[in-house]
Amino acid sequence: MNSPVFIPYQSFISIDRLSDVSVYLQISNQLINAIQRGYLPFGTKLPGTRKLSSLLEVHRNTIVSVYDELLAQGWIEIFPNKGTFVIGKEQDTTTVQTFRQNNLENYPRETGFSFKTSNILDNPFEHSDCDYIFNGGIPDIRLTQVDQYSGIYSSILKRKAHKIGQYNYDGSEFFKQNLSQYLNLSRGLPISKNNLLITRSTEMSMYIVSEILLSQDDTVLVGALSYFSVNMIFQRTGVNILTVSIDEEGINVEEVRKICEKQKIRMLYLTPHHHYPTTVTLSVKRRLELLNLSQEFGFIILEDDYDYDFHYDKSPILPLASADTKGMVVYIGSFGKLLAPGFRTGFIVAPENLMAEMRKYLGIIDRQGDILMEHVLGEMIAEGEINRYLKKSLKIYKERRNHFAALLKHHLEEFIDFKIPSGGLAFWTEWKTPVNLMQLSRNCARNNLFIPKTLLYQNQNLTAIRLGFGNFSIHEMEKAIEILSKNVKITLTKDKN
Template sequence: MSSMADIPYKSLVQINRESATPVFRQIADQFIHFIQRGYLIADAKLPGTRALSQLLGVHRNTVIAAYEELEVQGWIKSLPNKGTVVLHGFNNRPLKIQSSQSAVINQYPQQTGFHFEQTNILDNPFEFSGCEYVLNDGAPDIRLLQMDDLSRVYSSNLKRKSNRKKLTGYNQEGSEYFKANLCNYLNLSRGLHISGKNLLITRSTEMSVYITSRILLSEGDLVLVADLSYFSMNMIFQKNGAVIKTVPVDREGIDVEAIADICRLHRVRMVYITPHHHYPTTVTLSAERRIRLLQLAAEQGFIILEDDYDYDFHYNKSPVLPLCSADTAGMVVYTGSFGKSLAPGFRTGFLVAPENLMAEMRKYLGIIDRQGDILMEQALGEMIQEGEIHRYLRKSLKVYQERRDYFAQLLQTHLPDEVTFEVPTGGLAFWLEWNKRPNLLQLSKQCAQNNLFMPKTLLYQNQQLAAMRVGFGSLSFEEMEKVIHILQKSIDL
């Protein structure tokens, strides 16, 4: 048996008086660690409660409670005339505790004891900074949100008795009420003709594309993306074994004839596009190319994965309807996000596809998101039905259009020779091409020294191009002025 002298309890048992975990539980948990790691073996005798309480500097009743917890969990047993002994554990000699182990015995292992395949494809590309001013790729301004109204809608749904039964079980199918309202919303705003059978609710666009890729792509499948494309989606395609080939983009969007040329030489499985406002350049796919792309997909049998990431943000005219609205051959899988003008916690993703594909997609959703978020979906459905979403959009669009125009004015006034751009007809970002092609990484470092953070994911540079995607939606007029001033100052250095 291990004796009391074998285990330096006083130095090994660490008690945190500030922790929310009761002291007796802290002691019990650490004794379990000693047993599981082989420092206390089966039949090892534990110190008496009085002796251990003196060693640890705690009340005896605390130790008694710890021993009772260990006995309830089946780790120890109090035996008549023998004291308290360990019931389960290693049966050989206890591991010897070195003096250097005392401080680290409760630390979690830093590395696995087994081999696993590691990948750099999914390395997190996002960066963070403590700079006062931060650029993004077109995020909305959460300061514009009516949080009280959002909280009220959510709270009322939480309190509603009719919702309680829905919250007691799993619901991978999502709220039928929300799906019905979202279908109406999409049909009215985007010219679709869908029912709930064509709709899948997800957590984000990334989840939607991941599910689509898992079902529709196999190892070695050829996926075409724009020459400049959204990096997160490329990561997903590559992780699923697809081969990515890029297609040029011009002022009319992705070059559809270049896609046709590739189809003559290779079997294309999927074309990923952001036709409403191409990411990152913001150009809109022309009507002629839309018709040609749908025809080509039907002829060649490839899937069009249409990502409509910012459809709700348009200023000068009615938005161009998605390709999905004109698809009669079932070649388009349509994805987007709902509630982008709301707080991140109130947003959701969605997928639209023919019924047979949707049935398969629901199987995958049932594995990765079986629980769903029925309460949030009920709240969002209510906001659609009561017209709250339209009111939020009308209010926010007016502000964003004013910010877009002011940002364009600042660029024209302060950086007329440095950048070329077109005022975007929608979305929350500008595409700026630098005329003199400065080193953008060096520029970003210089801006950081002046308290402006420009993430690498916004920078696009090669031998022919030096450009940036710069979001304006999250910046006030004063912040825009400061950003332009820092850019002007940094580019002159």
């Protein structure tokens, strides 16, 4: 049988003495790993307990416990006066020589089988260690009162503990009842809890909708500038995507009509409250025209109200879904966006027959749900906590919006055009002088300001950036705009040269 002298145990057994896992189990697990991967071939003779304890610099009793563990699990045999052997047939020495030339590998880097791949779903999001980071318009989680929400959660956990183990992908009836009333009052949606599907996120909502309502080679209309993540979900479904221009009143309805007159359209996706990325609001006139067109040509309107809660100067225009009497609109939104990420949820509003099918899909991809968190959100609605927090937060975000606008005007007025948005957490900036936005982003990153490529919009007719302000304090946005302004001038100088 093979001599243990040739095997470099120190090269593949590493001991972490600060770990919560006992040393003997660490050694046992690594020896088993080596056996499973063939680096300790069947029939290999293991060192004696004194020899191995010396090699690994541990107490002999530790190795005794290791061998006891391996024996109990059936990996080794112990023969009196002969030694300890890996269970299996004796190997020749060439196996050991091969072992000597190779260190124990980590988990396999590649599969041993083929599978479908797609670049459509490649992660478009970037990350950076810069202190200042622009985004597409997300809230500042530092404003959330996590302790208060955690208190509500803890209270419900004690009162609802018996429900923790229950699967309930259909969601909390209490939350759905309160959310339906909230949406009725705040967004004019005349719905009941039977018209609601609770999801984990807007992206999950989009995925379920696309799986049920879209098929290969269907045609979907989106804005000429649209939300990249949603387009990725549509493309994965195999649909044909056509773009429609956007102006100061939102999506161009006449273009929609002309396309419908030429071919069959399955769905129109839009963000009417604040179009992503330009932030323009779809006019009331065009909303009514689109509803009429959807009934005339039979296409679905998928309405994404991603930031309905964020409005500052006047009451927001009600969703298209609030005026839909023919069941042509599927409404997607999020609840608790102002709260910490763990306290947010997504939802879909649609007629009951579509809800029945959607619940089937939700039951497959999210069977357990999060009924306790939904109870928390339901109580926050019932107690008026959401409205109080919303009112307080909007005051802060309005101040930030106004200050951000003043900074853009002071530092960048000669380079950009922009309008102060009536709501949302981002500005749409169009550049008077074309500047290489990718180069600008790289220059800013070298100066501690990160601008992701997903915020950059540039072609031969347009140079624009969507700049989120909600996540910045006053001081942070001042620093960010200062860095941006400085690097705009640097980039323009390099472009000229």
